[in-house]
Amino acid sequence: MPQPFVAQPRAASARAQEQVPVRPRIARSWHPALAPLAEYLEDPDVTDVFINGRSGLFVDRGAGAVPVPHWRASAEDVRDLAVELIGAGGRHIDDAAPAVDVRLDGGLRVHAVLPPIATEGTAISIRVPRFEHPSLDALQARGMFDTETRVRLDDFVARRENLLVTGAAGAGKTTLLAALLASAPQSQRIVTIEDVAELRIAHPHHVTLEARQANLEGAGGLDLARLVREALRMRPDRLVVGECRGAELRELLSALNTGHDGGAGTLHANSLADVPARLEALGVLADLDPHALARQVCSAIGVVVHVERSADGVRRLAGIGRPVLDGDGRLSIEESA
Known part of the structure; x- marks a missing residue:
């Protein structure tokens, strides 16, 4: 043996x-x-x-x-x-x-x-986390984005844009989001909600909520949708859902549509062009038809930031866009230069 x-x-x-x-x-x-x-x-x-x-x-x-x-x-x-x-x-x-x-x-x-x-x-x-507390400086030094893009990212945070960070598994969504949140003013209260807590933010006022599975008797479970509702009672300056993957999308969009600027979330998607289809699929789980979803997203999300992991292993910011309505009233992402 x-x-x-x-x-x-x-x-x-x-x-x-x-x-x-x-x-x-x-x-x-x-x-x-x-x-x-x-x-x-x-x-x-x-x-x-x-x-x-x-x-x-x-x-x-x-x-x-x-x-x-x-x-x-x-x-x-x-x-x-x-x-x-x-x-x-x-x-x-x-x-x-x-x-x-x-x-x-x-x-x-x-x-x-x-x-x-x-x-x-x-x-x-x-x-395995790549950084103890990721910063935009560190990510820029590693080649995730250039100086011009860094200026835009700083501006998004300063203007309290609601952000959706997208990318495939392992592309660096959580790392980039944590770095963006770390650059928020220290006076702001950040509440993050995750299925499994991964966001490590170098910020003095960060409250983490983590979902809990039900016990063997089926009791005691707290899902992401419930935690979003609880977080709204905690007076967050920035409300963040680590990864939208189900009905919690409805609660997040509702929260960001009621004055919670500077919020954020991450979403699995292979490209900016794939984001609408991915959101529509989650919208079905949240009882939102494509047209209702499109209106909610366009109102709630200011900027979509897409990251990719290239063949050389480097995570790079691959595109930035804004949600818009297409001619049929459905969701589209308009990529910005």
Whole structure:
């Protein structure tokens, strides 16, 4: 029997020669179960770590996931790891709830799926934060946008535009949104609402609300739509929904249409042109027909900022647009130069 979670380590001399910095906060916050993955979680270039059942460990350093040679684990080992990590995040995973998402201390986001839903064995995905507290300066230095675009972003924040940040998974939506919010005046109160809290904002008045799953008896759950309503009672200067993915879209649009300037949200979309279709799909879940949705979005959202992850692994701001009504009264995004 192979030893569980065995990976060929790099030689100590090679690591010293590379002088690779580590993520101190993550290193301090490891759960003991993450020890076999420590080398990869410390690497500042790593954005994601994947365990695909017993078939392999994969690490993404920004240019796509690559397998880690010499890695070994049994199906039982991987399942046990999933149970332990989900438990460390305060949730429970078993055959009755086989797919769960949690946030661990240090900002790690862990998603796990048990078999038979994951047909090749337990699948674990770990999202590693690239920045402790992202700033617009840091993102500009990394090539996400140029000086001219930076001026526009600063202006959006100063004018309290309601922003929708869009992009594919891993494109940098949350990172950019956090940086934008960090540049808001320190006197403003920011309330963020997320399914799993990921927004790490360098701002002195940031209140985080995180959704909660129901317990085994089906009680105690708080979804994003309910949390948006609760947040409105907290007198936010900026109301933010980390990711719109369902009926909470209705509450967010309603809130931003009633004087809550400077709000924001993120949305999965492959391009600016795809944003209307994505919003219309969510509108169905929120009981909004395409025409009602279009009017709500045009009134509530001032600017759509789209980010992409290019083949070289660099996250870039790919486009900026504004919601408009097309000739049929449906939603369209007018891209600005």
